[in-house]
Amino acid sequence: MKRGKQEGMKRKATLDELANLVGGKVEGDGSLRVQGIASLEEAGEEDITFLAEVKNLSRLEKTRASAVIVPINLPPSPRPLIRTANPYLAYAKVQAFFQTKPLAPRGIDPRAFIGQGVKIGRDVSIFPFVFVADGCELGDRVILYPGVYLGESARVGEDSVLFPNVVVMDRCLVGKRVILHPGTVIGGDGFGFARDGARHVKIPQVGTVVIEDDVEIGTNCAVDRAAMGKTLIKRGVKTDNMVHIGHNVTVGEDTIIVAQVGIAGSTEIGNRVALGGQVGVVGHLKIGDGAMIGAQAGVGQDVGPGQILSGSPAFPHREWLRAQVAFRKLPEMKRTLAELEEKVKKMEEAIEKKAHS
Amino acid sequence: MKRGKQEGMKRKATLDELANLVGGKVEGDGSLRVQGIASLEEAGEEDITFLAEVKNLSRLEKTRASAVIVPINLPPSPRPLIRTANPYLAYAKVQAFFQTKPLAPRGIDPRAFIGQGVKIGRDVSIFPFVFVADGCELGDRVILYPGVYLGESARVGEDSVLFPNVVVMDRCLVGKRVILHPGTVIGGDGFGFARDGARHVKIPQVGTVVIEDDVEIGTNCAVDRAAMGKTLIKRGVKTDNMVHIGHNVTVGEDTIIVAQVGIAGSTEIGNRVALGGQVGVVGHLKIGDGAMIGAQAGVGQDVGPGQILSGSPAFPHREWLRAQVAFRKLPEMKRTLAELEEKVKKMEEAIEKKAHS
Amino acid sequence: MKRGKQEGMKRKATLDELANLVGGKVEGDGSLRVQGIASLEEAGEEDITFLAEVKNLSRLEKTRASAVIVPINLPPSPRPLIRTANPYLAYAKVQAFFQTKPLAPRGIDPRAFIGQGVKIGRDVSIFPFVFVADGCELGDRVILYPGVYLGESARVGEDSVLFPNVVVMDRCLVGKRVILHPGTVIGGDGFGFARDGARHVKIPQVGTVVIEDDVEIGTNCAVDRAAMGKTLIKRGVKTDNMVHIGHNVTVGEDTIIVAQVGIAGSTEIGNRVALGGQVGVVGHLKIGDGAMIGAQAGVGQDVGPGQILSGSPAFPHREWLRAQVAFRKLPEMKRTLAELEEKVKKMEEAIEKKAHS
Numbered sequence A, B, C: 001m002k003r004g005k006q007e008g009m010k011r012k013a014t015l016d017e018l019a020n021l022v023g024g025k026v027e028g029d030g031s032l033r034v035q036g037i038a039s040l041e042e043a044g045e046e047d048i049t050f051l052a053e054v055k056n057l058s059r060l061e062k063t064r065a066s067a068v069i070v071p072i073n074l075p076p077s078p079r080p081l082i083r084t085a086n087p088y089l090a091y092a093k094v095q096a097f098f099q100t101k102p103l104a105p106r107g108i109d110p111r112a113f114i115g116q117g118v119k120i121g122r123d124v125s126i127f128p129f130v131f132v133a134d135g136c137e138l139g140d141r142v143i144l145y146p147g148v149y150l151g152e153s154a155r156v157g158e159d160s161v162l163f164p165n166v167v168v169m170d171r172c173l174v175g176k177r178v179i180l181h182p183g184t185v186i187g188g189d190g191f192g193f194a195r196d197g198a199r200h201v202k203i204p205q206v207g208t209v210v211i212e213d214d215v216e217i218g219t220n221c222a223v224d225r226a227a228m229g230k231t232l233i234k235r236g237v238k239t240d241n242m243v244h245i246g247h248n249v250t251v252g253e254d255t256i257i258v259a260q261v262g263i264a265g266s267t268e269i270g271n272r273v274a275l276g277g278q279v280g281v282v283g284h285l286k287i288g289d290g291a292m293i294g295a296q297a298g299v300g301q302d303v304g305p306g307q308i309l310s311g312s313p314a315f316p317h318r319e320w321l322r323a324q325v326a327f328r329k330l331p332e333m334k335r336t337l338a339e340l341e342e343k344v345k346k347m348e349e350a351i352e353k354k355a356h357s
Helices: A015-022 A054-060 A087-099 A317-328 A330-356 B015-022 B054-060 B087-099 B317-328 B330-356 C015-022 C054-060 C087-099 C317-328 C330-356
Strands: A025-027 A047-050 A067-071 A081-084 A185-188 A193-196 A199-202 A208-211 A222-224 A230-233 A308-310 B025-027 B047-050 B067-071 B081-084 B185-188 B193-196 B199-202 B208-211 B222-224 B230-233 B308-310 C025-027 C047-050 C067-071 C081-084 C185-188 C193-196 C199-202 C208-211 C222-224 C230-233 C308-310
Touching (some): A015 A067, A015 A087, A081 A087, A087 C199, A208 A222, A317 B317, A317 C317, A330 C317, B015 B067, B015 B081, B015 B087, B081 B087, B208 B222, B317 B330, C047 C087, C067 C087
Parallel strands (some): A067 A081, A185 A222, B185 B222, B208 B230, C047 C067, C067 C081, C185 C222
Antiparallel strands (some): A025 A081, A193 A199, B025 B081
């Protein structure tokens, strides 16, 4: 097995180069070189740092960084700056720049198992104890860490990374530049049974999973294969850890799914949706584009585009906020109600009495 | 390692054979041959399809399938039919028929680790990178996929399938025809500690897990071993993904557990119970036979047989439905209550005034 | 590979020895020998058992155990006793005593992969199919079960046990006497993205995870690496299964986290906190020392030391209990309110009428 160069020299970059990378504008010496990016507090003298919001301006004073990425509207400063519309995005790009190691493919370790009829692209890294079943296809520069399992005829697109112990079951497709974090399982059986009296008879899950390009799926997640047809995770979806996606679900482009969410079978999630942590979504629903669901909500009905919901069962977030405030006052309301009942009863008696007097 | 025949020829069957398989009755040409089953929309001309409910009759028109499995009471049709009481169950059985490949055991791969004193039945398939510790027993036709770990003296009954990276810790028992999906762990330690001042002292978990026949457990689940004695999953239980079952729990026959449910230690779940997604059940409870718990509910008390509960904490589902409706009206109720208070106060004053006038 | 002695002889101990171990006092024959500890119901004649609370005294009658660990204030008994302030803690210690096998390190199996520059202590056990990347350090007596992955420069302290398929990503630190249960992942990427229009740009997660001594983490958990800096799990923390801990979180000493809890990024959990099952905690919060959060609660605000909260969103537990009771009465309250409105309206009309008569 070839040994990839794992450390290499630190990269360096001038402010001009970084400004070009992030679409920003240098103020000060553009030829200044930095060798990393770090937070305001942790940056050293050879680093650049970033200030995401003008309101935190005072935190800038103490940083030891030699340059700062700042919002466009920051007041002038004696320090070398890169002004940009979105410093946080610039931070992501600069971090990636310094993080990127020159490609050093390890090749195919002889302790990996490669089945028959497997097609393998250039410059791949296949670690020991990887199992690639018959008929799989791997694109260029794919990395399969130890313990990865690819079932028969699974396909993984170029530049995708499957971390240790990831499982992709037979015939599932993984796109390009996909990241699957450790322990995640793509294409386990969906949960489908037919009743036979009191017993449950398994419905064979003969469909697949399709994961499009630029998807990232967190640690110990599960995306179930379809009963028939396919479970579909569209381009750009990002999920956090321990997310469960049932059979025949579709998740739309650029949708964000926070940790421990569960989506039941056949539900269609739109594009650019955001599901908060521990949300549950019932099966066979449609969640419209751009909808946002608050943490721990339970979605039991279709959700329109752009709707913002919270609660279990979920309803519009603003209403829910008011209902929650009232909820805490419930015991007090109950007392008030009982007192009122008493008062009204007395008044009725008084009026009654008067009528008869 | 022998290479199992993984594809083989497509199976074919006549309508008479399929009617016999599902306990149905043919209407039309019983000698007609089909080679697969698919949904109404996706079936091709060589497939059979199924219509689960009469109310969806209109969807039958466009299918290209050459025959249809239908409910007994469907109106007559020019198409070849198989009438049966439960078309959905028939679909499960026919799908399994077409899905079943002739057994082609792979034998024991030399890259698997087999300990001392291991008893192995006939026609097993043990893939590379499987670890079978000393004293294990494997029944006939067991399949252990790559990355499976069996601890000392673990036993797996005939025809069971352990998918990649399944872990069965020492002395745990897995029955016959059991399916454990990828990443699931049977027999990890239960969560038990004794307080020693502010610190927590581990209570060794010396019990086991017993999984009876015909159980299916989803992806990335955990069934903890007992502190002493055993955690017991009875015949026919089916769980979805990421289900947590604590130490010394008993789950009764044919119980269904949907994804991301957590059951705390020593709780006894009855037979034919249904737990919805993300339900939590407190420890040391009894859930009666046939009870149904709605998604995201939190069960904090014993549940009687056949009870239907929802909410966190859970109470009878019908009451919960009404309470939920009222919950959304809470802010309005609060306003109404304040208005009433004001009115009553004024009336009291008016009455008071009158009394003194 | 050396084969560790896995069974060995049963250990035996006298009551005097056990009393010394647990800091208790023998009543009866201190030279009596027992060979195990079991529950009151399951103990045999060669076992000792324990009675945690005096109120369960009647359960003592039927046990076959030859001796009993009891609370200090138990009435005198004809049986041999060990009196101690905390019988449950004594049970933990005695169970550990009988459970402990004499150390029998297996050495490094040749089917494990050991990278370059790895430092390995004495008496370690490294099973087949373990992957230890370049630059790792392993303390004395570390046990790495099959399928364990250690990324570059990861470090594991002495006497720690990593069960099958545990993943510790590069540069993460695991302390001494740490137990990581099967399938758990330490140091997967945190969930961090910057928006670029509708798309999400990954923020490289370049920090690490530090797990201090005496931590135990359950099955299929995930502790994410920090974006920058470190995610920190302090000494003595114990987590149950499927717990998600986001990037840059700190969990304080001796904190207990029950199954399926999720903690979002950058939150600081204090010392000796208890988080119930399925709790969710929002990011960037502070939870004070000794706080207790009830099962399924959703914590959306800072929590003071010692506070006890429940509900989603969470508020003080006692208030929540009362609000829950009132919640079930909501439909009734709604009806009462409507009736009162009607009555008040009639009275107002009556008063009005009278005023004009």
